[in-house]
Every structure is written in structure tokens, then in C-alpha cells.
Amino acid sequence: MAASKTLQALDKPVMTRAPYWADIPDEKWLDWRWQMSNRLNSFEELDAVINLTKSEKKALQSEGLFRVDITPYFASLIDPVDPGCPVRRQVIPTDREMVPFQSMMEDSLSEDKHSPVPGLVHRYPDRVLMLVTTQCASYCRYCTRSRIVGDPSQTFSREEFDAQINYIENTPQIRDVLLSGGDPMVLAPKLLQMILARLRTIPHVEIIRIGTRVPVFLPMRVTDEFCEMISQYHPFWLNIHVNHPKEITPELAAACDRLSRAGVPLGNQSVLLAGINDSVHIQRKLVHELVKIRVRPYYLYQCDLVEGSGHMRTTVARGIEIIEGLQGHTSGFAVPTYIIDAPGGGGKIPVSPNYVLAQAPGKVVLRNFEGFITTYQEPLDYDPGEIVNQENLIERRTEPGQEGILGLLGGDRMTIEPDGFAETHARGGKDHRLRSGEISDKWRPLGIGTIEHDKEEPKKLADPSLEDEQSSES
Numbered sequence: 001m002a003a004s005k006t007l008q009a010l011d012k013p014v015m016t017r018a019p020y021w022a023d024i025p026d027e028k029w030l031d032w033r034w035q036m037s038n039r040l041n042s043f044e045e046l047d048a049v050i051n052l053t054k055s056e057k058k059a060l061q062s063e064g065l066f067r068v069d070i071t072p073y074f075a076s077l078i079d080p081v082d083p084g085c086p087v088r089r090q091v092i093p094t095d096r097e098m099v100p101f102q103s104m105m106e107d108s109l110s111e112d113k114h115s116p117v118p119g120l121v122h123r124y125p126d127r128v129l130m131l132v133t134t135q136c137a138s139y140c141r142y143c144t145r146s147r148i149v150g151d152p153s154q155t156f157s158r159e160e161f162d163a164q165i166n167y168i169e170n171t172p173q174i175r176d177v178l179l180s181g182g183d184p185m186v187l188a189p190k191l192l193q194m195i196l197a198r199l200r201t202i203p204h205v206e207i208i209r210i211g212t213r214v215p216v217f218l219p220m221r222v223t224d225e226f227c228e229m230i231s232q233y234h235p236f237w238l239n240i241h242v243n244h245p246k247e248i249t250p251e252l253a254a255a256c257d258r259l260s261r262a263g264v265p266l267g268n269q270s271v272l273l274a275g276i277n278d279s280v281h282i283q284r285k286l287v288h289e290l291v292k293i294r295v296r297p298y299y300l301y302q303c304d305l306v307e308g309s310g311h312m313r314t315t316v317a318r319g320i321e322i323i324e325g326l327q328g329h330t331s332g333f334a335v336p337t338y339i340i341d342a343p344g345g346g347g348k349i350p351v352s353p354n355y356v357l358a359q360a361p362g363k364v365v366l367r368n369f370e371g372f373i374t375t376y377q378e379p380l381d382y383d384p385g386e387i388v389n390q391e392n393l394i395e396r397r398t399e400p401g402q403e404g405i406l407g408l409l410g411g412d413r414m415t416i417e418p419d420g421f422a423e424t425h426a427r428g429g430k431d432h433r434l435r436s437g438e439i440s441d442k443w444r445p446l447g448i449g450t451i452e453h454d455k456e457e458p459k460k461l462a463d464p465s466l467e468d469e470q471s472s473e474s
């Protein structure tokens with residue numbers, strides 16, 4: 001049995017293809033350009049391939065719907081008679097998509113607000129997100145960027161692209177550029193190569209990466225030429241986007257193998273979706289199938305508060321339960337980090353089950369995945385200063401304004417205050433005997449603060465006018 005199967009595999013590549021396209025010659029089917037130009041998007045086409053439900057029909061015939069396009073390859077993974085099919089629900093709209101929900105936004109991550117130039121989101125100290133196209137191979141109903149994605153009129157202009165590159169060139173703190181969109185892999189091959197080549201001429205750009213769903217929607221696009229092209233721009237990393245084990249086909253496996261052989265480290269980002277993959281057992285299967293094709297699960301995202309995604313959202317509790325079911329239960333490198341991307345634009349926040357149960361000086365009480373409870377004895381003579389000399393041999397990266405909690409721990413400052421904190425607590429009162437700018441030193445914690453603080457201090461102490469004032473008062 002096994003032997004004949006192998007022979008068959010050698011004879012003819014395994015193909016994921018619905019009967020609807022049975023007569024299409026193989027060379028067409030395997031041509032990514034053919035797949036792109038034969039995508040399903042109209043109600044009539046979809047109706048011919050899939051047994052559409054009333055709700056799907058209604059959505060497909062409504063106005064103002066987020067774009068629908070499905071490659072014939074990906075459509076072939078859909079169960080035509082099961083409305084709950086996890087592949088189908090990702091790409092075929094239902095009328096639930098049109099239902100508004102509390103807190104939904106058009107740009108829930110405030111990306112456009114945090115873009116110094118259109119299409120370039122600079123949120124973290126050392127890396128940027130560069131949106132290079134608004135087009136994708138197929139469209140995910142829950143897309144966080146549906147405000148621009150799929151809409152050809154939102155495409156970035158040549159001037160905007162130049163402005164993005166310009167910004168990166170003039171911002172030496174950027175060491176990592178993430179290309180996304182839309183999907184950078186649907187760009188014309190020459191255009192994508194031009195972008196990679198331009199980025200590679202910038203000396204401070206250390207790594208380039210792409211976030212793409214093309215290997216999942218259109219594995220034919222991962223040609224040998226493509227792999228050869230990107231291998232000229234190493235270190236180059238790539239994240240794919242698989243949500244359900246059904247998407248891991250022999251075609252995707254082969255595409256990932258080609259990428260891996262071209263030296264590209266592969267990761268996966270998935271979105272936690274109600275009724276699609278919000279299950280410990282489905283997620284376990286997913287991560288196992290991913291590591292088999294040498295793709296490391298990277299992030300599992302909580303679904304964003306974006307228009308159209310209301311019915312696909314889960315609770316956060318379900319996400320934490322899924323991590324509980326993975327961590328310790330399976331290979332460490334198969335466990336993604338569960339992320340809530342902060343509404344309003346705070347960036348990715350990792351969320352995890354609690355493993356630390358209690359702490360006292362010298363002791364930490366922990367629990368493992370089985371519920372075993374243990375105690376870790378900490379050293380009582382630990383010297384955190386021992387490393388300082390070695391640390392000083394390393395060039396430090398500065399993170400102006402973004403030192404965060406690490407800045408508190410490092411003694412850069414003592415507090416982080418909400419906007420307007422000082423005004424609120426002044427309660428409208430005027431400066432008075434006990435509260436004036438000039439004696440604000442009484443709120444300066446000893447040994448905390450930046451170098452500027454230290455510079456200021458001796459100057460103030462030596463200020464003769466201050467000394468005079470004090471002596472005349474006494």
C-alpha cells in the first residue's frame with residue numbers, strides 16, 4: 001500500500017483541486033497568474049462551486065461588503081456542503097459580518113495615527129511595519145486592515161513609497177523592516193525585488209521580513225525563482241498565516257520546504273476565531289502540523305475590534321485556556337505567544353496563564369501544566385551589579401520615550417503618569433507655600449533620573465540668588 005502511494009506521488013504531484021476545475025490543464029492550475037485571474041468573487045461563481053447558505057447569499061449580494069476573492073486552489077479546500085467548514089468561514093462572508101458591535105473601529109490599532117508617512121507604522125523603538133500594497137491573494141473576513149485592504153483606490157503611490165524609504169533611511173534606530181499590506185507577495189515580482197533591493201542598501205536595516213498569506217492561498221507563487229530572488233536579501237525572515245490544520249496541504253508543505261531550503265526561517269501567525277480554531281485540540285493539531293513542515297508557531301492573535309469581525313471574536317479566557325493546553329503539553333517550540341494587539345495602538349501585548357503562585361524574599365512558588373506545585377529557592381547573595389562591567393562593553397540602543405517599565409526598573413524614572421495627571425491633582429489651586437515649582441526638588445527621588453537631572457542639581461545648589469532668598473527668610 002505505502003509503496004504504491006509513494007510511486008503515485010512521484011508520478012504526479014498531489015493536487016488539491018475541486019471537481020469544478022477538473023478540466024483545467026495542470027500547467028494552468030499550477031500557474032499562480034492563472035489562479036489570480038480566476039479567483040471566485042461573484043455570487044454566481046461561488047454559487048456554482050459551493051452550496052451557499054441563505055446568510056452567505058444575503059451577504060454576497062449586499063452593498064459595501066469587504067472585498068471577496070478566493071483563489072481556485074484555496075476554494076478547493078472548502079467543504080461545499082458544510083456551512084461550518086473552517087476554511088469556508090475565513091473567506092466567505094455571512095450576513096453576521098454586517099452586525100456592528102460595541103468598541104468596533106475602522107482602524108482599531110490606530111495604525112494610520114502612528115504612521116509618520118502613509119503606510120509606514122513606526123510603533124516600536126527598533127522596527128517598522130511597511131505597507132507595500134493593499135491587494136491580497138484572497139481576503140480574510142476578519143482582516144484587521146480591511147479599512148484599506150482590497151480597495152485598489154487605497155493603493156500606495158510612488159511618492160508615498162519613496163517617503164517610506166526616505167523615513168527608514170533617515171531613522172537609524174530601525175534595524176528590522178516588516179513588509180506587509182495587503183500581501184507583499186502579490187506584488188509584481190520585479191516590484192517586490194526593487195523594494196527589497198532598496199531596503200538592502202540601507203546600512204542600519206539588519207533584517208527584512210515579510211508577513212504573507214500567499215503560501216496558504218497560492219502556494220504556486222512560491223516558485224524556485226522567487227526563492228532564489230529572496231535568498232539574495234538575507235537575513236530574510238517570513239511569516240505565513242495558517243489558522244486551521246485543513247490549510248496544511250501537500251502544496252503548502254512543498255512551498256514551505258522550498259522557502260526553508262532557500263534559508264528563510266519560517267513562522268506562523270494565526271488569529272483565534274470563534275467556531276474556526278478556538279479549541280485546544282484543533283490548536284494542538286495545528287501546531288503539530290506546522291512544526292512538521294518546519295514552520296514555528298509565532299503568534300496567536302486575539303481577534304481585533306475591527307468592523308466585520310464581531311461574530312468571529314472569542315473571549316480572552318479561551319485564548320488563555322488554549323495556551324494552558326499547549327505549554328508543557330507539547331514541544332516548547334510548538335507553542336505560540338498569545339497576543340492582544342492593544343486597541344488604540346499600544347502594540348502587541350502577550351497574555352499567558354499564570355505560573356507564579358506566590359513570592360517572598362528568596363522564594364518563588366510555581367505551578368506547572370499538570371498542577372504540580374514547587375518552590376524555587378533564590379540565591380540570597382545574588383549581586384546584580386556583577387554584570388555591569390561586561391554590560392558596559394556592549395553598545396546600548398536608546399529608546400527615546402519608549403523605555404517603559406524597563407526604564408522604571410533601571411531607575412530612569414520612578415513613575416509613569418497618565419496624561420493630565422499633574423493638572424488633575426493640582427485641583428485647580430494656585431501654587432502656594434508648600435507647592436511651588438522652585439521647591440519641586442522635594443519630589444525628586446534620590447538616585448533616580450536621567451543624566452540631565454544630575455547636571456541640573458549642582459547648578460541649582462550653587463545658585464546665589466536662591467541662597468540669598470533662603471537666608472533672608474530665616
Ligand SMILES: *Cc1c(COP(=O)(O)O)cnc(C)c1O
Binds near residue numbers: 121122127128178348
Ligand atoms: C506586529 C508589528 C510589528 C512586528 O512586531 P514583532 O513583535 O516584532 O513581530 C512591528 N510594527 C507594527 C506596527 C506591528 O503591528
Ligand code: SF4
Binds near residue numbers: 145149
Ligand atoms: S491576507 Fe492578511 S492582509 Fe490580506 S485579507 Fe487576509 S488578513 Fe488581511
